[in-house]
Amino acid sequence: MLIVMKPQASTAQIGAVVEKIHALGLAAHEIPGAQRVAIGITGNRGALDPEAFASLPGVADAIRVSQPFKLVSREVKEEDTVIEVGGSRLGGMGLAIIAGPCSVESEEQILEVARGVKESGATFLRGGAFKPRTSPYEFQGLGEAGLKLLALAREKTGLKVVTEVMDTEDLPLVADYADVLQLGARNMQNFSLLRRLGKLGKPVLLKRGASATIKEWLMAAEYIVSAGNYEVALCERGIRTFETMTRNTLDLNAVPVLKVLTHLPVIVDPSHGIGVRRHVPAMARAAIAAGADGLIIEVHPHPDQALSDGHQSLSLPEFADLMRAVRVIAGAIGRPV
Amino acid sequence: MLIVMKPQASTAQIGAVVEKIHALGLAAHEIPGAQRVAIGITGNRGALDPEAFASLPGVADAIRVSQPFKLVSREVKEEDTVIEVGGSRLGGMGLAIIAGPCSVESEEQILEVARGVKESGATFLRGGAFKPRTSPYEFQGLGEAGLKLLALAREKTGLKVVTEVMDTEDLPLVADYADVLQLGARNMQNFSLLRRLGKLGKPVLLKRGASATIKEWLMAAEYIVSAGNYEVALCERGIRTFETMTRNTLDLNAVPVLKVLTHLPVIVDPSHGIGVRRHVPAMARAAIAAGADGLIIEVHPHPDQALSDGHQSLSLPEFADLMRAVRVIAGAIGRPV
Amino acid sequence: MLIVMKPQASTAQIGAVVEKIHALGLAAHEIPGAQRVAIGITGNRGALDPEAFASLPGVADAIRVSQPFKLVSREVKEEDTVIEVGGSRLGGMGLAIIAGPCSVESEEQILEVARGVKESGATFLRGGAFKPRTSPYEFQGLGEAGLKLLALAREKTGLKVVTEVMDTEDLPLVADYADVLQLGARNMQNFSLLRRLGKLGKPVLLKRGASATIKEWLMAAEYIVSAGNYEVALCERGIRTFETMTRNTLDLNAVPVLKVLTHLPVIVDPSHGIGVRRHVPAMARAAIAAGADGLIIEVHPHPDQALSDGHQSLSLPEFADLMRAVRVIAGAIGRPV
């Protein structure tokens, strides 16, 4: 249920609504950024009676939310969520361009990439310090040393840092260094971690699970938001299908569907999504044309020597070319990069 | 194996190569459109020895084809295939725009759609007369009466007709009326029908099976081409995934992958692909940005009254809007509509 | 809608009900094998009013059928369908065991297999004469020569013949030789062929499409039955999943689900289903334990020399072992082989 207050509702009237919600044993969520005050109610098992709230002083409307996801839905918050990260943004008219290597490997590597992608127009730096790997015998990332190198690259370039957190244990450490915390596809339904990210209050980039439905993905976002953190961006990174010529199948259908269902920004990862370097630019262009709010792109100074995902990483000149192509499409639909 | 003749090879030298291929019990295919003469060899079980051909007079090169699909692969024919259909084209720099109703329903309906889509820039008219339906109790199409109405609409508008053939029995009838024969997703591996389409020599629009891999799809095209018909366009129309918010999942990854693997034109069907009217324009724009050679779009004068697929059909004004959006994207990447 | 007549209903009363159905422009289907006369109605768009029929003389009940599949559902016909094929059976308490090679290759091969599998307890002989192959360059079967060899094996062993038909064109020829017509997975939604099989009146073994849902499969069976042929057995043969260690994923879940939903017999094909010779016996045992009405097993005298599917074919001694294992499980649940 969503309680929409009248524009002129007083603080006392708002407080009375919240009190009534608590008195029913339910949770009240003030919805940020709305032009009018609105309060989401969650925690009820059955349907609530709108009349119980509609008649309270200062209440304009009491609306049933039809979707199982509540606080992330456009029914509850119509305006696009825009996440401000120290001058850069996720969401809004401008496109967010997150670029960098799969794994942080060395100071030289990360600085070279950070400077290069910034020059071509990236607005965030990505880089993995803790890497989820299918095999226990593969390179697992540099850990804290990698985080320090990301911080150094931020200091040198001004690019804000997006990096993955894999575990509640590592969360305080990673949060110390990251500007945006990335939650990987395999952790999309790690509910303990989702709840912790909700309480932490740092922006989160929530990747879609490789076989997750859009509803499951939005329910995962709802875990974060219902714990108090509205700064969540969704990242489509390819689903598992029967196709073997590509690593995953980038699902661009998710873009227009999400833009209708939710107010959260939608970022697309064509690098993991198609997983083949030569095809990344086509999918990046298509993502923007479909209405995505940004891209996350793997870039490596020497893709053939990368410790992970070299086959899908662009070189710096290839990234510069990609940015030119993206700008053309973005311009055609009236969005600045 | 592909035998590439020298530019100055004589007819007699070419004939000698073909004769040698036949003498080995194999099939020889002259590859159309190449600047130099080339001959594909199929029918061998094991690998052939290139030396056996490379030393023949007039032969420039004998090349092993690494893919299981041969005649449809770019290894065998580098240049894009362009299918001329009485003034309109599938393939090449320009975009093919195929539009019309799911089913032909009446003279009034088909003429209204045909005139409307032509005005907005469509280059082909689509419309089903024989409809594959999951249930035997659903509307199965008007049959020959529908074909006659399509012919009438062609006469009145000049638009060439694309319509589905479901069966070898109906093939002569449908071929009498159609300019391009569409093979539906469920029939992608109807090998008898594929072979017949290969012998018939009319252009074919081959839809991808809902769970087919790209390799299986290209092998289906190979059935048609190896029977003698090079006029095949591929149509991506959505794959089956776990997602339930869309009818299918339009797989735009297939576009860049196919453009590398094959010389055949690639058309995209966002109407079936995402299956939700409001999301069709986003996916159409994305398809063009990804490099598709054209679109096939369901349009109905009154989508809410359509006998089939109304939920995914655009109205005529919506189609006109879509065409404007497509032109913007096409223009941005330098392709005329 | 299902009209159930009273046990003592007269022929004239039954005729009056059929007449009323026809008068409404609908189709009437007398349901075979029931202890009382029942008449299925199909062809209506909206819901029919039961009252319109319940009040007619001789009518016991008029029941709405909730499933989209009507004549194949247990709602319409409670008793199991048992298909008699000249002494052998598909359906009923006994298990049908269909065994033989993927492809008929030679007289020697088919006779050796037929004699061998009969000795071990098979009740039908399988063998492909027309083979659907992904590539146009692979072995496509012996055609009519293969059918003649199957007929010879039937003559020598008494085993009834199950063989695939790929096309409406070949149907008369294949029907001349086959006792049971197999419809392959790729043709499950070849609606023209389904309708023809409905009119032909020979038993059909309808394989499930590799990505078909159970509902789609039953709708395909409904095409055959609604055209007049109730002798349809369903064959689970593995679905496409992400697993690469097996050819397909045999879906035994379909067995108990189908036994509740439909009266048609359910046969399981573990050879294609798992596609690895050493694992076929485990899946065959499991199929029987799950309640399947029979098995179809690929057997070849020399699997390593088979022209197709050798990797999943059992040798004759392996088949004899399998039959012993199947008998043990069948015995444990009280079903004779």
Added chain:
Amino acid sequence: MLIVMKPQASTAQIGAVVEKIHALGLAAHEIPGAQRVAIGITGNRGALDPEAFASLPGVADAIRVSQPFKLVSREVKEEDTVIEVGGSRLGGMGLAIIAGPCSVESEEQILEVARGVKESGATFLRGGAFKPRTSPYEFQGLGEAGLKLLALAREKTGLKVVTEVMDTEDLPLVADYADVLQLGARNMQNFSLLRRLGKLGKPVLLKRGASATIKEWLMAAEYIVSAGNYEVALCERGIRTFETMTRNTLDLNAVPVLKVLTHLPVIVDPSHGIGVRRHVPAMARAAIAAGADGLIIEVHPHPDQALSDGHQSLSLPEFADLMRAVRVIAGAIGRPV
């Protein structure tokens, strides 16, 4: 690489091999339970040279392991792993029967179920105290109170307790109460948690991810085993497919495939696997016939009042019936329950 020592190899000789492995910067794993001493080597990037070890004193053989999973593979350890849990067992000839409610709800509920399933022959008690739920608004389990009730039920019945751990944070608490730690499907690739379970040294029941391949699943088990814990049982619990008539698709193909690839016990969960109460017994029988080492079954005293998963839980009398059916199949293939 696997180093197999001669039967008469001395402790010093074994020590020398381990020392050599460490000197190369690699990890040495003594393989438990083998009749001869064997040492697995992991951590190498490229292939190792067998000669470097084969010539050491006491070494019988140095064998390359072809699979990406090493310590869990049968190549490295031929004998079945049998996990002893205070008198009960996972693995070996006898079948493990794990039964109990989806969620622990109350003292009365868990004691009634525990007593009931024990009487029918269960060897372990299952019950969830921490529940992974798609929605943050659904019942999340009783937490520690639930663990205490499980301990009480163990005290009263002697049944060993299997319960889920969702997070590294909760691990110490859950490990205090559980005899076997269950890792849920959504956490199959929670690599931090896997490593912790490897170090903890309690038996683990590792559920398959809903879209995981068998290889990915075995790699997840490898994380646990390579961290030092060989007591891992695998649990097939259904994969995600296109079918909507069942909750998941229980993949019994995994049973024979795993029994060949790995020495770890294989348990099957038909309750989640098919997710429909009336179909659970058929799938349980099929699992045993396919060669599973045990079952995990949801049982509730009043399924219709269950707080979670009531639609797939058996009542106590239904469970008693199931056990009779399972005993019949187990007896037929010579396995005691």
